Each structure stands twice: as structure tokens, then as C-alpha cells.
Amino acid sequence: MTAEEPTPYPFPDSDHPGMGWLDASGEHAEIVLSTRVRLARNLQGHPFGPRAGDENRLAVLERVQSALSRVSSLAGAQVTQVGTLEPRTRRLLLERRLASRELVGENGRTPGKGTALIIGPDRSLSVMVNEEDHLRLQTLFSGLRIHEAWNILDTADEELGQQIPYAFHPEFGFLTSCPTNVGSGLRASVLLHLPALVLTKEIGKVLQGLTQVGLTFRGLYGEGSEVVGNFFQLSNQTTLGKSEEDLVDHLDRIVRQVIQYETQARKVLLRDAASVTEDKIWRAYGLLRYARSLSFEELMNLLSGVRLGAALKLLPGLRVYPLNKIMIFTQPAHLEEAAGRELSPSESDAHRAAYVRRILASEGVVSPDNGSSEGSSSPDATG
């Protein structure tokens, strides 16, 4: 097969609302990819998503749509009925973490009428309509910004709640379809890259500790997904019996502790295993820079090493932002969108490798050292 270089990537950032969280601008962006906070809300007098017929689903959407102009952060929002989108476009939303599996229709099933995604003009706030709950308001930010994410969400929720009557119970709080979400309806989660804790085999203890303080962890794609590329999504386990502020404060405090552990583990790696670590990082970089075929899983594992290298400044000049972009834009639906057609798995792997090569080449980076350092921990020997 001839090496095919796909056409230039058709995803300029400006065309893609809701992607600001990729830009690695937030606090601790070298470890924290993103912060997400979401609220589950339901309207009085309508059955929940799975049991609602078209008529009710459309009525819910209509009520929300008519309220948007009176919610400051949602005025002028873009409303997309998910069922009208091509299957590939729906998968794009999922791959960008803007929509859940349930919203885009599992296994390619077309979502019901009235299923919609609303993206606010400031692009960090979005609302899923007629998912499991009538409304899932969410904010997604780069880096660690739990309080800011919560405050924006809180304000939008207050304003929206004044326009449409929410289902609320004095004892149980905000009512939800699933009892695991009832009360505050709040789930705050932080996506952390923890390669050094995995390499130093400390991760088991850390995760065990998390579960003892009421947090839970998941893989990159949330509930039920596997951990790939050493990305761990930490979130609160319970939603009832604690105030929103307590839930958010608690997560923030624990995440900062985990960041400290990871930072310490990175120091240990550099101190006790500098040459092995350095070798691993450069090998990962070399493979990504030159490979002609990459599965997504292989990519994620290599990217984990390269991301660690960028954070430790072992790959001089390499920024975190392009690495974040690679993670998102090399997923199957994004590759097909770029190619403008369906891709077989082997084609997909080739396109993926080509995209990674192009991004890393355009980054310019990384001047390999001249080989005189003999495995020392100094990567920046002048060449």
C-alpha cells in the first residue's frame, strides 16, 4: 500500500465549539487534562428520557429552547437535534466528549426525537437534552478548574430553573431517573494523567485510597470504560447528603493531593531511574514520529510516555496542546471525517500514524542529543 497522506486536517479550532478544554491552558495542565462538572435536572410533569414518547421529548426540548434566550450563558446557543445528524457526526460528538454514548445512540441506533445537544456561545457550557435525564448541564474546562466550572454551571442552572420548573423534592432534592444521581445531581470529574504512579506501582494504593474517601475512578470515556494511556477520571461517588460546595471542595482537595503524589513519583523516576525513563520516553517519541501504522490503543500508550516527556522537559520544546489534539483527532470517527469516507481498520491505523507524524513534525521540537551523554539524565546536550 502506498503511504497516503490525507488532505489537510479539516478541523480548525474556530470551527469546533466546545473544544476549548483541549488547549492545556488550565492549572496543572501537564497532569490534568480537563475538569468537567455536570448537573442532572428534570422537568416536572414529563416522563424521563427512556420512557418518554416523541411527544414528551419534543415538548421538553421546546420548553428548554424557549428558555435559552433568558439564560445569560446560553443566549445564542447552538441547538442540534442529534437524531438529524449523520452517524459519523454523532460519533464525533462522543469522541470530543461533548455528548454521552446514550445521547448519540448506542451501537449506531438513531436517537429518539427531541434528543439534542445545546452548546453555549462561550463554548465551555453545554446541555444534553433528553438523555437519561431531561437535562444534563455540563461545563468542561482545560486543566484543574473545579470551582470555576461549578460557579458557571451554578449560575446557568439558577437562571434556567427560573424559566422551567424543575422536579424537586424537599427530602430527596433534585429528582433524577437513576437514584445514584439524585440530590444535588452533581458529578464533578477530573481527567488526570498519572504515568509515574503507574510506573512506580503506587497507583493501586492511590486508587484504593480514593475509594475510601468517597471518590470513584473511571477510564477516559467515563462509566464502564477502561483505563487507557494512564488517564484516570476521578469523580464523586455520591450525590446526596452533601452540599454542592462540599462535593466540589472535597474533589478539589483530593485531586490536588493526587497531583502531589504524581509529581513526587515523577521526581523519583528522574532520580532513581533516569536513564530508563529517558529511554522509554524517547522510544515512544521515535515510534510516534516515524511509525506508519498505529492502533488507537498503541497510540495512547506511546502518547502517555511522550506526554510525560513533555511535562518533564525531557523532550525540549514539545507542548502539551498538540498532544491533547492528537488524542482527540486520531479517534476513528475523526479520521474518517478527515478522509471524507469510511476507513477499514488498517487504513485507519495508517491515517492515524500520518496525522501524528504531521503534528509532531509541525511542532518542530525536539533536537535529539548527540549521543555523548551516555544515558545521563541530561537530554539537552547541544547537537
Add this chain to the structure above:
Amino acid sequence: MVCENCGSADAVMHLTQIVDNEMRSLHLCEKCAAEKGVEGTSVPENFPLTDFLAQMGKEGSSGTAVQRAGSCSFCGLTFKEFREVGRLGCPHCWTSFEGHLRSLVRRIHGSSQHVGKVYLSPDPSVSEREKRLEGLRRKLKRAVEMEDFERAAELRDEIRDMEPVT
């Protein structure tokens, strides 16, 4: 997926590890994960709500209690159906099955009393307003403690708008 360690139980723990400089994924059952020190959550991440609910019906006389619980007067969902799918049918189900749900949420969350935001519907009663003010004052206090003065000013205005004019 079965556990890669014992090959018999279902794998519930999925971990990416590095062994001999190679990344690999491990899929373990709860028991093997615990033995290897990668204990999961005490309530597992994929909280098997439906298993848990099915269990509820078997305890003591609650089987008949479930039948007595009947169906929701608004959407028609029966408690039996809820136990099977783990999802309620509509907001009114929370009233229809209040007793059952109270004990369920206590087991899930450790409490059944919401202490967060108090929702004020567009047409609130006096006591709702009071509760709501209480919540806002708590938020204001916290904002001041965190030195988030912009937020504190917003909350102060909101409280002033709600308080009766004296």
C-alpha cells in the same frame, strides 16, 4: 470478559500496567484484583444497581411489599420494572415509591436528606423562600471565606432581591 488471573470470574477491574517496560492491560476479577493490591471501589465503579435492587426484593417480606408498592400513578411504571432496569419512569415515581426509594438512597448515598441547593420554583411558597435564603447565605459565607469577592457580591445582590423589604 473473564479475569485474566483466575480465568473463571468476570473481570470487573481494568488496569493499564507497565511490566518489564511494556504497557499492558490487565483485566481482573474483584478477588484477584484485591489479592494484587489493586482493590477497586467498595461500591464498584459500575455500581450494579439492578443486582442490588433485585436483592432488595428477596430480603424478608419485601417481596410482597414490592407487589404492594404497585405502580406510579403518573407514568404507570411498576416497582418491579424499576428493579429490573434501575431507572425510574418520571419525577412522580419518587413520590409513588417514596418508602422504598428512601431506604435505597440511604444505602447508596448514606443519607436520604438533600442538603444542597434549595430549588425555588418560579412560584415559590414562603417556607421555600426561607430555605432558599438559608442556602444562599451559606454560599455567601463560603465565597467570602474563599475570598471570591466577585461571587460574594453576586450572592449578596441575590439575597437582597429575595429578602422582604423592611
